[in-house]
Amino acid sequence: MRARPDLIEHLPRLRRYAKALTGDVNRADDLVQDTLERALAKLDLWQPGSDLRAWLFTLMHNLFVNQIRIKRPQETVMEDALDEPVSGGQMEALAARDIHAALARLPEEQREVLLLVGLEQFGYAEAAQVLGVPTGTVMSRLSRARERMRQMLAGEPAVKLKLVI
């Protein structure tokens, strides 16, 4: 009987990713909870010595994709993300609002890659493994995601500033 790995230490990062991915703190924690339940049920399938974190993110990705599939064609716009208070100064909050809004408008598959690489610091090959796609696909999604974010973030701040001040 081998020792079971402790999942607690992975909780904070799973929550961070889920929050960025879903744009909603409740939906995020539901997703984390589902991920943990599935992880416990399948823990015997996990290879000791392999990257537990990547495995957990893979489970979360699969659950997330299933959720989207069920939800379609309903729009997955996350307007409530705009009303969420953000720690820090006013300007920080504004920047955060923009990034929330821009993320929400990014196609899910691009959002996942951008977050896995840019926020969660997965390597390209690791991200490919988590998402179950070739590394080349990760690269092209990343490229499209960053360009799209660039366009969205470039256009908007002036308007948002007016709204808040």
Add this chain to the structure above:
Amino acid sequence: MTDNVHEHELHAYVDGTLPEARRLEVEAWLAAHPADAARVQDWIGQNQSLHAAFDSVLNEPLPLNLVRATRRPALPVPFKAVAAMLSMLVTGLIGYAIGLGTPGQAPAAPAYLARDAAIAHAVFSPEARHPVEVDAAHADHLVAWLSKRVGTQLQAPDFSAQGFDLLGGRLLTGETGPVAQFMYQDKIERRVTLYVRRAVAGNKETTFRHATENGVDVFYWIDGDFGYALSGQIGRQAIQQLADAAYSQLVTP
């Protein structure tokens, strides 16, 4: 886009995954190609914005239902333990460890100190880009800021004799109030963290204790009103040497 530098190399540059020699070549390329440089700058800005928007989640109290969901349902949780955990619902980052370990009674300090410190170590030490909130370049500010929040004059011990340099620090939330975490790194990027927080009232001063939590070695002790725990995965002996150094520098006369 170019005959010299590929698009994917610009991304690899942003994500810090290029070999050093190639990184310098890409840097030179960017200096001569302002349009690409502007894109790269924006991408770097996106990564920073993502961290600014979501890193605070790392430091939030963990919801109780999620903590419980990390445990096998097959393990029966005694009613008293549930009650103890519920009472800690609002108490911050790491209260759960107590409830799970010692159902129904006040924690025997400072056993949980090691566990909390090891978790905080495991959470933050792998962060490649944002392991700390304030870096060592602003060491004075860092120490003053953490001292103010934790409520005592802190000191970041000097481990340079042991080959570890201060990387920076961050503020965490614990059930006895704010917690300071100092992070150190050696030449081969191994990291150790020193976790400092106000001890639960009634603690006696202790000598060193050692614990291993999920592969993380922790040496911990209480001095005055404060609990200290040094965590790392650099071998028990190496971490003990650092703990000795910290203890001799920090202990109050």
